[in-house]
Amino acid sequence: MIYGIGTDVCDVRRIRASLDRHGERFARKVLADGELVTWRARTARWPERGLRYLATRFSAKEAFSKAIGLGMRMPMTWRNCEIAKLPTGQPVIVLHGQLKAWFESKGLRAHVTVTDETDYAASFVVIEFVDYKKEDPP
């Protein structure tokens, strides 16, 4: 059974402006440790790819925050919601800290997809109940 859905469109130019203004501090606020490693590597090789990576993560985290119905409110935080990758390249949400505990206590599972093109990055998240039984309250 579906618990929630969330979507977000992110203007890549806004992310560029924040990076220009705040430098790596902005990336450190938004990205989990694992994401930060990937962002730094991509940025070192090709800054545009780093920027796009950051924009899609930003958008996926906002979409996730909507899908769980909290927005950017505790226990939802930027850094506790990591968008990792499976070996196939498929993005997957990995949670940390209080957010992980909250999410697991509700018996939820997340699905995410991201995309970007020129000036925009977009994401869509679906949250489902794991092992939902008809008699369970929503």
Ligand SMILES: CC(C)(COP(=O)(O)OP(=O)(O)OC[C@H]1O[C@@H](n2cnc3c(N)ncnc32)[C@H](O)[C@@H]1OP(=O)(O)O)[C@@H](O)C(=O)NCCC(=O)NCCS
């Ligand atoms: C959800 C949130 C991350 C989206 O912010 P944003 O990127 O500025 O705005 P977007 O245009 O992407 O999305 C806005 C839409 O998110 C949806 N939304 C807002 N809060 C939501 C929530 N708790 N759960 C799910 N969806 C939510 C609404 O549909 C809203 O559109 P609407 O106001 O026209 O109905 C942000 O609003 C948030 O963190 N809210 C929680 C904290 C908060 O409420 N702060 C203000 C205190 S008064």
